[in-house]
Structures are given as structure tokens and as C-alpha cells.
Amino acid sequence: MLLREMQRQKGRTVQIIALVVLVCGLVAAGIGLGFLVREVGYDLNPVLVVAVDLVALLIFTIMVSSTLARAAQVLYLRDDLDLLLSSPLPPGRILAVRFAGIAFSVTLFWLVLAAGLLAPIAVIAAPALLAVLPVLLALGLVASAVGLLLTTLLFRLIGPRRTRTLAQVLSALIGASLFLSSQLPNILRGKSESYSRWGWLRPYFTGEAHLDLPPHADLIARAAVGQPIPLLLVLAVSLVFFMLVTGMLGRQFARDAASAIGSDPARRVSKRVTGAFAAGAFAATLRKELRLLMRDISLFSQVLLRVLYMLPLAFVFVRNASAGDSLLLPTAAAAMAVMAGQLSSSFTWITVSAEDAPDLLVAAPASMSLITRAKLWAALIPTAVLVAIPLLAVGLFAPLTALVSAAGCFASAWACGVVNIWRQRPGRRADFRRRGNVNWVVAFAILGISGLIGGATFLAASGMTWAILPAVLAAVLTLAMRRSDKQIRERLRDEA
Amino acid sequence: MTDALHLSGLTKTFGAKRAVDNLDLTVRSGELYALLGPNGAGKTTTLRMVAGLLAPTSGAISVFGVDAVKDPAAAKQIIAWAPDEPMLYDRLNPMEYLEFVAGLWGVDGKTARKRAEDLLKWLDLWDQRAQRCEGFSRGMKQKTALAGALIHDPRLLMLDEPPTGLDAAMARQVKDVLQERVRQGGTVILTTHILEVAERMADRIGIIQHGRLLAEGSLEDLRALGGGAGATLEDLFLQLTGQAAVA
Numbered sequence: 001m002l003l004r005e006m007q008r009q010k011g012r013t014v015q016i017i018a019l020v021v022l023v024c025g026l027v028a029a030g031i032g033l034g035f036l037v038r039e040v041g042y043d044l045n046p047v048l049v050v051a052v053d054l055v056a057l058l059i060f061t062i063m064v065s066s067t068l069a070r071a072a073q074v075l076y077l078r079d080d081l082d083l084l085l086s087s088p089l090p091p092g093r094i095l096a097v098r099f100a101g102i103a104f105s106v107t108l109f110w111l112v113l114a115a116g117l118l119a120p121i122a123v124i125a126a127p128a129l130l131a132v133l134p135v136l137l138a139l140g141l142v143a144s145a146v147g148l149l150l151t152t153l154l155f156r157l158i159g160p161r162r163t164r165t166l167a168q169v170l171s172a173l174i175g176a177s178l179f180l181s182s183q184l185p186n187i188l189r190g191k192s193e194s195y196s197r198w199g200w201l202r203p204y205f206t207g208e209a210h211l212d213l214p215p216h217a218d219l220i221a222r223a224a225v226g227q228p229i230p231l232l233l234v235l236a237v238s239l240v241f242f243m244l245v246t247g248m249l250g251r252q253f254a255r256d257a258a259s260a261i262g263s264d265p266a267r268r269v270s271k272r273v274t275g276a277f278a279a280g281a282f283a284a285t286l287r288k289e290l291r292l293l294m295r296d297i298s299l300f301s302q303v304l305l306r307v308l309y310m311l312p313l314a315f316v317f318v319r320n321a322s323a324g325d326s327l328l329l330p331t332a333a334a335a336m337a338v339m340a341g342q343l344s345s346s347f348t349w350i351t352v353s354a355e356d357a358p359d360l361l362v363a364a365p366a367s368m369s370l371i372t373r374a375k376l377w378a379a380l381i382p383t384a385v386l387v388a389i390p391l392l393a394v395g396l397f398a399p400l401t402a403l404v405s406a407a408g409c410f411a412s413a414w415a416c417g418v419v420n421i422w423r424q425r426p427g428r429r430a431d432f433r434r435r436g437n438v439n440w441v442v443a444f445a446i447l448g449i450s451g452l453i454g455g456a457t458f459l460a461a462s463g464m465t466w467a468i469l470p471a472v473l474a475a476v477l478t479l480a481m482r483r484s485d486k487q488i489r490e491r492l493r494d495e496a
Numbered sequence: 497m498t499d500a501l502h503l504s505g506l507t508k509t510f511g512a513k514r515a516v517d518n519l520d521l522t523v524r525s526g527e528l529y530a531l532l533g534p535n536g537a538g539k540t541t542t543l544r545m546v547a548g549l550l551a552p553t554s555g556a557i558s559v560f561g562v563d564a565v566k567d568p569a570a571a572k573q574i575i576a577w578a579p580d581e582p583m584l585y586d587r588l589n590p591m592e593y594l595e596f597v598a599g600l601w602g603v604d605g606k607t608a609r610k611r612a613e614d615l616l617k618w619l620d621l622w623d624q625r626a627q628r629c630e631g632f633s634r635g636m637k638q639k640t641a642l643a644g645a646l647i648h649d650p651r652l653l654m655l656d657e658p659p660t661g662l663d664a665a666m667a668r669q670v671k672d673v674l675q676e677r678v679r680q681g682g683t684v685i686l687t688t689h690i691l692e693v694a695e696r697m698a699d700r701i702g703i704i705q706h707g708r709l710l711a712e713g714s715l716e717d718l719r720a721l722g723g724g725a726g727a728t729l730e731d732l733f734l735q736l737t738g739q740a741a742v743a
Binding site: 154210276277278279280281283284285287288289292295296356357360363364365366367371454 | 547548549568569571572573575579583584585586587588590595596597598599600601602604605606609610628644663724
């Protein structure tokens with residue numbers, strides 16, 4: 001318990017340090033921008049209005065997705081909500097406070113970021129720009145209200161458990177789609193075109209082209225630059241909307257939450273009852289792990305996101321490989337090897353560290369090395385399936401490179417998998433996203449190993465014998481992380 | 497006849513604390529033995545050492561003549577351990593869970609499937625065999641875990657606080673299952689702090705405190721130690737543990 005609490009504390013410390021570094025970076029950027037604004041000034045031309053609206057839309061979408069995940073989670077905090085709803089306070093008031101908490105937590109991150117950037121600009125050039133902060137607050141209120149409406153709707157349609165899963169998946173997909181859309185220019189532009197990302201905007205700035213905006217499209221921008229009427233209007237509308245929605249939903253949420261608490265979770269029935277039983281510990285463990293992996297939609301979607309983030313690279317690769325770029329095949333081979341390592345690492349963490357019944361395995365006569373071998377294979381199988389798709393694509397262009405890539409992928413997946421086994425630490429599936437914070441040595445080692453094997457794969461696919469060097473380094477790093485079965489047992493016993 | 501379990505000088509320390517202190521205990525084959533004691537007495541720690549989940553600091557553990565410290569795999573093969581918190585997987589259904597447990601104990605597929613069917617029917621879980629455990633009540637989870645413990649037909653079944661959290665009907669069903677097991681020649685050890693359970697079910701009772709065995713025997717044997725013929729197990733338990741506290 002103490003150790004877990006310490007690990008959690010360490011995770012929080014890493015997050016705080018990352019935030020501080022980010023804010024420092026933003027302050028530095030803000031100082032630069034402040035001098036620029038003082039020099040050039042700013043004018044609410046149509047292009048700036050569109051840019052502000054787009055940024056607001058982007059932030060709004062992310063806020064809605066965060067609310068989705070948080071609201072579903074809040075409804076599922078059974079003990080907490082049970083206690084609150086059984087208190088003499090009216091449920092509506094309790095939930096109003098909780099909704100306000102969601103809105104605040106969803107907005108806080110953006111407020112901190114914006115404050116870091118805006119404070120120097122306000123001091124150096126334009127104090128009025130601090131109005132961005134209340135605008136962000138207004139966005140947070142509206143986004144939270146929309147997120148809560150969506151959660152209630154989902155709750156009604158598919159029930160509490162699936163709402164939580166779907167909310168997590170949706171939230172992840174929204175994040176991924178925003179990332180992918182940000183990569184669209186890279187995907188769409190032709191290889192030979194001399195390209196300037198913002199070049200198409202020039203005519204609008206120089207007045208050669210005119211942009212017709214719909215009425216009131218500049219409301220947010222005017223509020224953000226501190227014009228009093230638009231600012232008050234934005235704040236008032238968002239506050240009224242939030243209060244209306246949460247007031248309306250309060251009673252509904254109380255009823256839904258009560259039904260979630262009072263009833264058993266939905267009973268999921270398997271489509272078919274198990275046929276022939278697996279024989280032996282290896283087959284039984286493999287089958288069990290694969291079943292659990294496939295049934296944890298939320299966790300699986302988080303792992304799959306890693307693949308999704310590789311898609312822009314894949315698009316670029318397919319387009320440019322068909323145009324005959326000699327470096328692209330080795331680059332793709334390296335990327336696949338890195339991806340295989342990362343995927344295998346994620347899956348192995350789930351199968352090994354997030355084991356739900358570790359005592360059952362220890363109490364069994366089957367050897368622990370056999371069980372962990374089965375768990376490693378259970379992690380390698382979905383990795384192989386996911387990597388097979390880009391591998392086949394490479395195979396279409398260059399079968400030999402595909403073979404080299406396959407070897408790199410296997411080496412990377414295997415090495416990252418065994419490191420997770422050697423350095424396993426008991427965790428819960430819910431801790432999946434935070435596992436790197438808790439076990440950062442392993443996180444860095446896996447990054448290093450998959451990167452080195454990726455490098456070796458790149459060189460091998462380019463036909464260079466130098467590939468042996470990063471391969472040996474990867475092997476050394478992997479072996480440096482090794483622990484014997486006895487050491488693993490002792491370590492786990494110490495942490496129990 | 498070989499004893500089902502023989503502990504001699506068993507000791508387990510956690511830092512400065514002695515959870516189990518030089519414990520000598522013998523459980524005969526074919527009996528239902530209840531290990532009684534207040535919270536923190538060392539009951540669960542003792543059984544966890546027998547199950548191979550904890551390494552003893554010193555002492556010997558023999559399960560049907562097999563040295564569980566030197567050859568844990570052979571001992572585990574004939575032991576089943578069911579803790580008070582069922583060791584289940586929420587996203588598996590009872591059939592899948594039993595398939596996994598049977599695999600861990602090396603039961604061949606065909607035999608395991610047949611046993612799983614029998615156990616689920618016996619424990620009234622047949623209609624829920626395809627439902628994931630996540631929707632089960634605590635009682636249903638405990639019965640599923642019990643089925644898992646019995647799937648490899650263990651010679652020694654150890655249960656930690658088995659009737660905890662069960663309603664009256666389910667508790668009765670679990671007791672019936674355990675007694676039936678003993679009638680069939682199996683050996684059952686259970687820890688409990690519910691004295692009625694021990695009084696009604698156990699052939700012999702061991703009372704443990706501060707990791708030491710204070711008294712052992714049938715209810716009559718314990719009554720003879722003090723409390724008189726009409727004394728309940730509760731009277732004896734309080735008297736014995738009270739004496740220990742004074743000592």
C-alpha cells in the first residue's frame with residue numbers, strides 16, 4: 001500500500017515537473033510574442049477571426065471529450081456517490097457541485113497554459129488579451145454542459161458500464177482524430193511540391209483576397225481581445241447554458257446514478273459456451289489472456305491509438321514509396337520495429353503486471369516461467385496481427401525489406417516484452433496510462449531498446465552491415481534489465 | 497495413515513513482527529478442521545504458507561507426506577486454496593475460469609470439462625455458466641472460486657473465511673458442499689471467526705492467537721480443557737484467548 005502510494009506520488013511529481021517545464025516554455029514563448037505584439041500590434045481581420053474560432057473549436061472539442069470520460073467516471077465512483085446521495089443534502093445540489101467540479105477540472109489545464117502564455121504578453125504589450133482567460137472559462141462551461149448532455153444520452157441508450165467504455169474510447173478517438181487532422185497537410189501535399197504550410201493565407205493578409213464571414217463569427221475573437229460587450233455576452237450565455245443544462249440534468253443524473261448503484265452491473269453473456277477445454281497451463285493461460293485482452297475494449301482502444309498515431313507516417317510512406325524514394329522503405333521498416341516494441345510492451349504490461357489474480361498463479365503448481373511465457377505470447381499475437389498490415393504493405397513494394405522488417409519487429413516486440421516481464425510491478429488495468437510515470441526506468445529502457453532495434457532495422461533494410469552496432473547495443477540494454485525468476489519473485493514478494 | 501497436513505516449528509516474521517510463532521499443527525486426512533482466532537492471529541498467514549504464497553521464515557510443512565518447502569510444485573498439485581476475496585477474472589465466465597484453473601493444475605481438457613459441468617451444476621451455477629463474473633453477487637463469486645478450487649480434485653482444500661458475505665441460503669450450500677467433500681474422503685481446513693460455523697461443521701478445532709496454537713481438539717476436548725459441559729465454543733474461545741492475553 002505504502003509502496004503504491006509512493007509510486008502514485010512519484011507519478012504525480014513527474015506530471016507536475018512536466019507541467020512546470022511546459023509553462024516555462026510557454027512563458028518564454030509569451031515573452032517573444034509580447035514583443036512582437038508591441039511591435040506589430042494586432043488587428044481583428046477576418047483571418048485572425050477564423051484562426052481564433054478554429055482554435056476555440058479545437059479546445060472546445062478536447063474539453064468535450066475530457067468531460068465525456070470524466071462524467072462517466074464520476075457516475076461510476078460508486079462508494080463516493082453512494083455516500084453523497086445518502087446524505088440529507090438534495091441530490092440536485094450535490095450533482096451541481098460535482099458538475100461544476102468537472103467543468104473546473106476540464107478548464108483548469110487550459111487556463112494554466114493560457115496564463116503562462118498570456119501573462120508576459122499582457123505585461124509587455126496588451127493587457128486586454130487577458131480576456132482570453134474568461135473566454136476559456138466560458139468555453140469550459142459550455143463544453144462541460146455538452147459533454148454531460150452526451151453522457152446522459154449515452155447512459156439512457158446503452159447503460160452505465162458501456163457508457164463509461166464508450167466515453168473513454170470516444171475521448172481517445174477525438175484526440176486521435178484531432179492529431180490526424182493536424183497531419184492532413186503532410187499527408188495531402190505532393191512530394192515534389194515546394195510547400196509552405198501557411199502560404200495560402202498570404203493573399204488574405206495582403207488584401208488580394210477577401211474572406212466573407214457569417215454574422216457574429218467574430219464574437220469569440222472580440223471577447224478574447226477584451227471588448228466588454230462581447231466578453232460579457234459570452235460569459236453570460238455560457239453560464240446560463242451551463243446552469244440550465246446541469247439544473248435539468250441534476251435530477252436525471254441522480255436517478256441514473258441511483259440505478260447504477262442499486263442494480264448489479266449488466267450481466268454480459270458470452271455468445272457461445274466454451275467448447276473443448278485447453279490442455280495444459282501454457283494453452284490455458286494463452287487463451288485466458290487473449291480473451292481478457294479482446295474484452296477490454298477501453299484498454300485495447302488505448303493501445304490501438306498508438307497505431308492510429310502512426311497512420312500519417314504510413315500514408316506518407318505509401319505515397320512516396322510508390323514514387324520511388326530509396327530512404328522511405330528503410331524508414332518504414334524502422335517505424336514498424338519501434339511500433340512493434342511499443343505495442344508489445346503495452347500488451348505485456350496488461351497481461352503480466354495487470355494480472356487480476358496473482359495469488360491464483362502462485363498457488364498453482366505450474367511453473368511461473370511457463371505462465372509468463374504464455375503471457376508474453378499472448379502479448380505478441382495481437383502485436384503481430386497489428387504489425388502484419390503495414391508489413392504486408394511493405395511486402396508489396398519490397399519483399400526483402402518486409403523480411404528484414406519482420407525480423408526487426410519480432411526482435412523489438414520480444415525484447416520489450418521480456419523487459420516488462422523482468423521488471424514487472426503489480427498494477428491495475430486502470431493504471432495503464434500512468435504506468436510510465438510509475439516505472440519510468442522501464443519506460444525509458446523500452447523506448448531505448450525499440451529505438452535501437454528500429455535503427456538496426458533501418459540500417460539492415462538499407463543494406464548496411466553497421467546494423468550490427470545498434471542491434472548489439474539493444475541486446476546489451478535488454479540484458480542490463482534482466483532479472484532472474486528468483487529476483488522477480490523476491491521483488492514481487494517485497495512489494496506485496 | 498499419513499496426515500493431511502503437518503506443520504512443525506512453522507514461523508513467519510514480517511520485520512520485527514512474528515505473525516506465526518513456532519507453530520506445530522497436525523490435520524488428519526479426511527477431517528474438517530477449523531482454525532479459529534481473532535483478527536491478526538496468524539490464521540491466514542499460516543494457510544498462505546501452506547499454499548506456497550509465502551515462504552516460511554523457518555519450520556517445516558508436510559502435505560500428505562510431501563515437503564511443501566522443498567517441493568512446492570508437488571504439494572500445490574494436491575492443495576486447493578480459496579481466500580476470502582475470490583481470485584476471479586471479471587471478464588471471464590465461470591466455464592472459462594474453470595478452463596483456466598484446470599489448465600494451471602494440468603487437468604486434461606476432457607476431464608476438466610466434465611468436472612466443470614458437474615461442479616457448476618452442483619453449485620447451482622449452471623444457468624450462469626456463460627455470464628461474465630463481473631455481474632455476479634459476492635456469493636456467486638465465492639461459489640465460482642470454490643468450483644475453481646475443486647476442479648483439480650484436491651486432497652486438501654483450504655478456505656479462508658468461506659461463509660463471509662454469503663446470505664443464509666448460500667452459506668448453507670457452501671457448508672453442504674464442504675461436508676460432502678469430507679464425506680467423500682477429502683480433507684478441508686477452514687479459517688473462520690464465526691464460531692457457529694466451526695462449532696457446527698468442524699471435526700476438530702484449533703484456536704490460534706499471536707501465531708501460536710492455544711488449544712486444539714473436538715468441541716468436547718475443548719470443553720474438557722475448561723468451561724464445563726454446557727460451555728459454548730464462544731465461551732471457550734473467549735476464555736482461552738483471554739488466558740493468553742493475561743499470560
